[in-house]
Amino acid sequence: MAKILNKTDVVTVGVGFTGGVIAAECTRAGLNVVGLERGGYRTVDDFMEIHDEWRYAINYGLMQDLSKETITFQNNRGMRALPMRQLGSFLLGDGLGGAGVHWNAMNIRFFPYDFEIKSKTKERYGNKLSNDYLLQDWGLTYDEIEPYYTKFEYAIGTSGEMKSPFDGKRSKPYPMKPLVKTKILSNFEKAAQKLGCHPYMTPASICSDAYTTPYGEDLNPCQYCGYCERFGCEYDAKSSPINTLIPVAQKTGKYDLRCNANVVEVMKKGDKVTGVKYVDTLTGEEYIQPADIVVLCSFVMNNAKLLMLSKIGEMYNPETGKGTLGRNFCYQVTPGATGFFDEQMNVFAGAGALGVSLDDYNGDNFDHSKLDFIHGGLITMLNAGSRPIGSNSVPKGTPSWGAEFKKASVYNFTRALGASAQGASLPHKENFLSLDDTYKDAYGLPLLKMTYNFTKQDRAMFSYLSEKIENLLMAMGAKSVSSKPNGENYNIVPYQSTHITGGTVMGRDPKDSVVNNYMQHWDADNLFVVGAGNFPHNGGCNPTDTVGALAYRCAEGVLKYNKKSVSLV
Amino acid sequence: MSDKMFISRRKFLKTTGITAGLAAVGGSLIAFETAEAKGNDAHNTHTAAQKNSGIPRARMFFTNVLDFNILSAAAERIFPKDELGPGAVELGVPYFIDHQLAGAYGYNAREYMVGPHFEGAPTQGYQTPLLRKDLFLQGIAAINKQAKTQYKLDFPDLSPAQQDDILKMCEKGDIKTDGFKSSFFFSVFKSAVIAGVYADPMYGGNADMSGWKMKQYPGARMAYTDIIESDKFENIEPISLADMM
Numbered sequence: 001m002a003k004i005l006n007k008t009d010v011v012t013v014g015v016g017f018t019g020g021v022i023a024a025e026c027t028r029a030g031l032n033v034v035g036l037e038r039g040g041y042r043t044v045d046d047f048m049e050i051h052d053e054w055r056y057a058i059n060y061g062l063m064q065d066l067s068k069e070t071i072t073f074q075n076n077r078g079m080r081a082l083p084m085r086q087l088g089s090f091l092l093g094d095g096l097g098g099a100g101v102h103w104n105a106m107n108i109r110f111f112p113y114d115f116e117i118k119s120k121t122k123e124r125y126g127n128k129l130s131n132d133y134l135l136q137d138w139g140l141t142y143d144e145i146e147p148y149y150t151k152f153e154y155a156i157g158t159s160g161e162m163k164s165p166f167d168g169k170r171s172k173p174y175p176m177k178p179l180v181k182t183k184i185l186s187n188f189e190k191a192a193q194k195l196g197c198h199p200y201m202t203p204a205s206i207c208s209d210a211y212t213t214p215y216g217e218d219l220n221p222c223q224y225c226g227y228c229e230r231f232g233c234e235y236d237a238k239s240s241p242i243n244t245l246i247p248v249a250q251k252t253g254k255y256d257l258r259c260n261a262n263v264v265e266v267m268k269k270g271d272k273v274t275g276v277k278y279v280d281t282l283t284g285e286e287y288i289q290p291a292d293i294v295v296l297c298s299f300v301m302n303n304a305k306l307l308m309l310s311k312i313g314e315m316y317n318p319e320t321g322k323g324t325l326g327r328n329f330c331y332q333v334t335p336g337a338t339g340f341f342d343e344q345m346n347v348f349a350g351a352g353a354l355g356v357s358l359d360d361y362n363g364d365n366f367d368h369s370k371l372d373f374i375h376g377g378l379i380t381m382l383n384a385g386s387r388p389i390g391s392n393s394v395p396k397g398t399p400s401w402g403a404e405f406k407k408a409s410v411y412n413f414t415r416a417l418g419a420s421a422q423g424a425s426l427p428h429k430e431n432f433l434s435l436d437d438t439y440k441d442a443y444g445l446p447l448l449k450m451t452y453n454f455t456k457q458d459r460a461m462f463s464y465l466s467e468k469i470e471n472l473l474m475a476m477g478a479k480s481v482s483s484k485p486n487g488e489n490y491n492i493v494p495y496q497s498t499h500i501t502g503g504t505v506m507g508r509d510p511k512d513s514v515v516n517n518y519m520q521h522w523d524a525d526n527l528f529v530v531g532a533g534n535f536p537h538n539g540g541c542n543p544t545d546t547v548g549a550l551a552y553r554c555a556e557g558v559l560k561y562n563k564k565s566v567s568l569v
Numbered sequence: 570m571s572d573k574m575f576i577s578r579r580k581f582l583k584t585t586g587i588t589a590g591l592a593a594v595g596g597s598l599i600a601f602e603t604a605e606a607k608g609n610d611a612h613n614t615h616t617a618a619q620k621n622s623g624i625p626r627a628r629m630f631f632t633n634v635l636d637f638n639i640l641s642a643a644a645e646r647i648f649p650k651d652e653l654g655p656g657a658v659e660l661g662v663p664y665f666i667d668h669q670l671a672g673a674y675g676y677n678a679r680e681y682m683v684g685p686h687f688e689g690a691p692t693q694g695y696q697t698p699l700l701r702k703d704l705f706l707q708g709i710a711a712i713n714k715q716a717k718t719q720y721k722l723d724f725p726d727l728s729p730a731q732q733d734d735i736l737k738m739c740e741k742g743d744i745k746t747d748g749f750k751s752s753f754f755f756s757v758f759k760s761a762v763i764a765g766v767y768a769d770p771m772y773g774g775n776a777d778m779s780g781w782k783m784k785q786y787p788g789a790r791m792a793y794t795d796i797i798e799s800d801k802f803e804n805i806e807p808i809s810l811a812d813m814m
Contacts, residue, residue, distance in 0.1 A: 049810055049813070051788075051789035051790075051791070051810065052769055052789070052810060053767070053768065053769070054764055054768035054769065054772060058764060058768075059673075059674065060679070065679045066679060066680050066681040067677075067678065067679055067680060067681060067682065069681075070681040073693055074693070075690065075692055079690065079693075080687060080689065082687060082689040082693045082694075082696055083681045083683070083696075084681070084693075084694065085677075085680050085681045085682065085694065085695050085696065086680050086694065086695055088694060180797055180798050181798075182797060182798065183798075183799070183800050223791065223792035223793070223794055224792065224793040224794055224797040225790065225791055225792055225793060226793065234791075343802070344785075344802035345802060346793070346796060346797075346799060346802060346803055348786055348787055348793075349793035349796060349797050350793075350797075387767075387786075388766075388767035388780065388781060388784050388786045389763060389764050389767045389768060392763060400759070401646075401647045401648075401736075401759055401762075402646060402647065402649065402733065403649050403651060406648055406649065406651060406653065407651070407653065410653055410783050410784050413784040413785070413786065414784070414785055414802065438685070439681075439683065440683070489690075489692050490692060491691070491692040491694075492692060492693060492694050493691075493692070493694045493695075
């Protein structure tokens with residue numbers, strides 16, 4: 001029998017960036033918040049020996065333990081879904097702070113176009129894509145979400161420059177000047193300018209200077225050690241939930257953080273939720289945590305899975321198009337290329353989001369009337385720090401092992417640079433999340449099943465962006481360029497992007513969304529669900545800034561609901 | 570030693586210009602790290618011993634010397650000794666792999682191994698029920714069986730060209746195996762060799778940081794604030810995590 005605990009005002013399931021925002025905002029407003037995190041507790045002191053590529057980058061030291069829980073995957077409904085047995089294509093985070101600890105910290109806004117993609121595409125191009133693509137407006141315009149973007153960027157600190165002519169209007173400048181422009185980046189910038197593009201320093205939640213957040217948390221300047229992505233930052237220079245948000249909640253005395261607490265069910269009675277049931281992952285004991293308000297703050301996959309397990313909302317049915325839970329599952333289109341140069345460069349130094357980006361081929365910043373796709377992607381050259389196990393690029397035609405490989409991989413380690421794009425991903429009726437009927441997690445619950453494949457739109461965009469990237473590298477002076485192949489089918493093995501979205505989308509109508517524009521569930525007004533799962537489509541850049549903005553919007557919703565106890569729309 | 574070291578490093582961060590609210594002092598941190606690392610070399614005999622030829626070499630996983638010799642010979646063909654520097658054997662790669670197979674890596678401890686197992690499509694990834702430790706044992710046995718069939722000799726006794734022929738067959742998936750394809754074993758094996766060449770020397774490979782030296786990779790250095798804006802290539806001596814303990 002599960003032990004029933006004392007009731008709290010708010011419980012969050014998951015404590016990463018979204019759980020951190022909810023905890024900070026709600027505790028500061030005087031509410032008692034319980035944070036349930038299924039991973040272990042950690043602080044910056046756990047990252048003192050983090051410069052270990054084998055442990056963290058290759059063996060995924062900070063990622064989800066798949067022996068406890070994974071997903072199953074099929075490219076289409078006709079296949080047999082099989083478990084993702086190892087990590088690959090995307091990296092699910094684990095532990096306090098979640099994926100917000102191992103991220104590269106690129107913190108970029110979506111365009112005004114993204115939030116009204118259906119209306120604006122129709123206006124300019126008519127019904128360009130077929131009805132198989134479930135394009136929808138977000139239920140919030142850019143102007144409405146702008147103040148929340150600003151809040152999030154200041155709360156965690158962001159270094160950047162207002163230089164791109166394609167940016168939406170900003171109410172305030174970036175909190176910090178951009179990170180340093182290395183020789184590699186300035187060469188890329190010149191090449192982009194030569195091709196008529198508009199490059200700018202990539203917005204980074206990595207400190208270019210000492211920074212104190214509006215909550216009073218201190219962050220330190222980046223040391224350019226080259227260990228960001230897949231690592232935690234031992235300098236408190238890269239922002240994460242554990243150095244910007246969680247301590248804010250802890251200092252109020254109103255926050256009860258419990259790690260190793262895996263929520264397995266959201267309890268619902270009538271049209272309200274009453275709390276959550278969780279398992280202590282160390283002892284196996286079960287608890288029920290009653291709460292006035294429940295906020296699901298875990299990663300995309302798990303937010304959707306919990307609603308499905310708890311039977312809250314109607315499952316999406318790709319046959320009929322009915323139901324909303326699991327629909328609009330999107331990923332990203334990730335073309336990229338490596339350029340090989342004559343000169344040696346300091347590729348080992350850098351920071352995760354130290355880069356130069358351009359938006360000339362992103363959003364609706366260029367005319368698509370003669371193209372087979374809409375939207376586009378941010379192209380970036382990162383100076384993130386090449387590492388020796390992971391970086392073994394060799395020019396086309398070189399064997400992949402043996403004497404020639406050794407020579408070429410050693411020679412090119414300091415002479416190879418990569419550039420890549422994050423192409424937007426648009427919802428398709430056949431791409432969705434559901435529950436698997438064969439495979440189970442360590443708690444005996446069904447695994448989440450992902451049905452996903454690239455679409456015609458994706459492949460057309462891939463080719464287009466791939467050519468632009470090759471041109472940029474050639475303009476930079478590369479002797480030769482090797483591009484990633486444009487795969488016919490999505491493959492779960494090679495790493496592509498952790499930017500997974502959808503499944504619990506937001507909107508103005510319960511017919512095509514799971515939550516309203518306060519991230520409040522249509523079927524239970526004291527249940528909020530927040531994260532990249534709310535995105536009706538995935539934009540052409542990193543999702544975290546938008547996730548953070550939605551978390552601030554959600555926090556406002558929770559506080560409003562706490563006063564009124566009704567639906568907010 | 571280790572606690573003190575890290576406390577001092579944290580204290581250093583908190584009490585110098587690198588703390589929030591004050592201007593940063595560029596370059597001071599890296600100078601500190603270098604001094605600290607040098608101090609270790611002189612005073613820490615354990616570290617010094619590890620750096621010399623006295624690296625403890627013992628097997629934690631392989632029980633059969635022939636198996637280990639097959640692994641070693643094959644690893645050397647993946648990453649051979651040449652004028653640039655040592656190959657896989659001299660770098661300690663076979664011991665690196667042996668140690669890894671004895672632990673979480675060999676037992677797929679953090680991977681989903683629950684059945685039923687089906688082959689599936691290539692887009693669905695690794696589906697074999699074999700644990701990595703068994704994959705290696707079976708893969709090594711299959712390579713040697715092929716060597717004996719083709720050349721009537723054990724794999725380590727073949728010429729380098731003959732060894733390459735067998736490994737190419739393995740890479741193509743043309744060697745007979747049960748429960749997995751030889752091409753799958755080859756890709757896992759090849760990745761393990763590369764990892765052993767370049768992982769921090771504390772794992773038993775990358776002896777004397779020679780893998781890093783060949784690539785001019787500075788290892789586990791803590792900061793590059795003093796060179797990040799440099800216009801020329803900087804060849805920096807590597808340091809290992811072990812240098813910081």
